[in-house]
Amino acid sequence: MIDRRDFLKGCLACSVTAASIGVVGKNAFAAGSFEGYPDAMGVLVDLTRCVGCRSCEAACNNEQKLPEPDLPFDDESVFAEQRRTTPKAYTVVNKYETADKNPLFRKLQCNHCNEPACLTSCFVNAYTKTKEGAVIYNAKVCVGCRNCMIACPFDIPAYSYSSAINPLIKKCIFCYDTRVKNGRPPACVEICPQQVMTFGRRSDLVEMGHERIKNDPAKYVDKIYGEKEVGGTSWMYLSSVDFDKVGLDNHMQNEPIISNVKDFLGMVPMVLSIWPALFTGIHLLATKNKGEHGDHDHKEGDQQ
């Protein structure tokens, strides 16, 4: 409960801020944010268990019928550099050296955000967040503007630029059509020999993650990456080192990406409604009692 005095203080602070900055803060719109489907599935990835065998990459390649890779899946030379997802690989495993411990490996794939930036930035609504938690893509309407690639905070969607007639976005779809829709775990999760990944209801996984941290606080950083980041993601991570060290941005905002443009989008109908009367009014004020062809020498600032 907020008591009356705090409420008034808050009001005062808000109006001072609003008056001095001239813009109402974006929190005013936060009421409408979406926190994810209640029964959405997810995956908890425990980085401390991964040994970098890349069998998940092979399973994904097979399940999604992707082209042969340039190097075989047991070739460890790929760890020499940090890779990203490509049209030919929806998931890749990267190796991260750590100061005093053994190297860590992290698998990159779509994190299936609760409120995905790719979905909200798409002007033809090509993306869908299914109730099972998967973010899927409709290739039939995609125009190829690549705004989703700009918007994705994890740099996941890849574009098949090499095709001249039907280039498309290629990304992990949580094995939606073939598995998750029927309640089965995605191919990468199922094949993992180390049980790095746990497939389950997202809400249960959050609980499980906190439980693991509580049971072994020396082993884990006290944070589940993806629980809150950009509004929460279906794929979440546990790590023994700071998440910055394994290529995950520790300063990621907790609000979904869409909240960054809500101020602007909220203003659109206002401009559409107010400007016509405002500028027609200015026209009447500016031209009253003046000949149509008068040569007036006003200050130029008029038109700003």
Added chain:
Amino acid sequence: MKQYLALNPKADIVNSLSKDNDKGRRWTLFEKLLIGMTPQQYLAQAIKNPFNWFLAIVFAVGFPVIIGRFIFGLEWATGGPQSNAWGLFLGFGLFGMVPLSSSGFQMGSAVEVFGRHDMEPLERLGILNGILGYLFAVIFLMVDLGQPWRLPYPMVVSWGPASVLFLVAWHVATYLSVQAAEMSTPFFEWMGWPAGRTVIKKMALGLAVAGIILSTLHQGALGALSSYAPGKVHPLWYSASFQWLYFFVSSLPGGLCMVIVVSTIVIKTMAWRCDDNFKLNLDKLHISLAKGASMGLFTYFVIRMIGIAHDNKWAYMTTGWGAWWLFEIGIGVILSMILLTVGARNKNITMIRLGAWTTILGIVLNRLNVYMITFNWKHGEIEIPPWREFMITITIYCVYIATYRFILYRWPILFRWKTQYSEYAVIETVAAKPEAGYSVK
């Protein structure tokens, strides 16, 4: 061109009626297209112009590359960057050209909404600059889209109304129609269709107000698009709250300075096409535009600083990116502001024109910084686009210049179309000389 006009008094079409015929024969379309010259004369003057040779070389290399882009795909042309998904076609062609095209709505509203009829000699040039900028931004977009034949999809097939790009698509499409309507006035005059002209004239105020609304929103929307990438655009160029305002406010001096620059090029290279009204008022109008642009730049400078202070980003100033930011602001905003203000104060036209150039460069550099140069700054290296991407960009820009020049040579943009109301009466009665009436509006 000038010499050929001197040799050929028939040329220099300024009304619908042929000069060598008192009975008032009207120009044929062919004659109008050749500006009153014979095909031989036209070809001879075109070959003599060294700029045409430059265009010919660019087109000879560039058009095959553009065709190649559609045959072999985007990867062949741009290398297919996965992380920096938007390259020169959008970074320069769309984000760079649209703010410089805000002249359309500004000149239109100065004259029609604010009643500044003294700006009329530059009104049509401003609107033409606007429509061509938007049209070529769309052409750049068509080259960049993976599947350009699906461009109408956001209009008719599948709506994504929560997307900023959806708003941009609708507004640019609508605004192009508004500008086409505004620009149809000189076209109708040139074609000799006074009925169409009358209809459009009645809509002038409505079109101008529509221009203000649509421009406020989509100029801002182009900035709001970068709000989707908070971790990718460098913090000095990013502000979640103010990004759309930066883009909108900077587009105002951008458009005004573009009118100064284009009309300067026009008066230097095609003075024969300008009427006295244009020539005699140009310096005075440049001073007026410079005043407006310097106020716009000052406002822009202040809000950029407020943005830095609001998010407390001063610490970045001491980094290499900070130096680059100071370069952009120093040349593009502060130096431009000084040149335009002092130039307007002292009526120094050279200074104003220089200031207009630096303003334009500063705004284009800003757009490139947001969407290309600082984009993914955490990855460390800046991706230089491959040569084919540069070639396609230069080629489309040259087509833009050639189209611009083609229209300025012919349509009544830089001069008034004479005898526009009286000409039909003249033909019927053969009473007055066609040259007689210099009817203004």
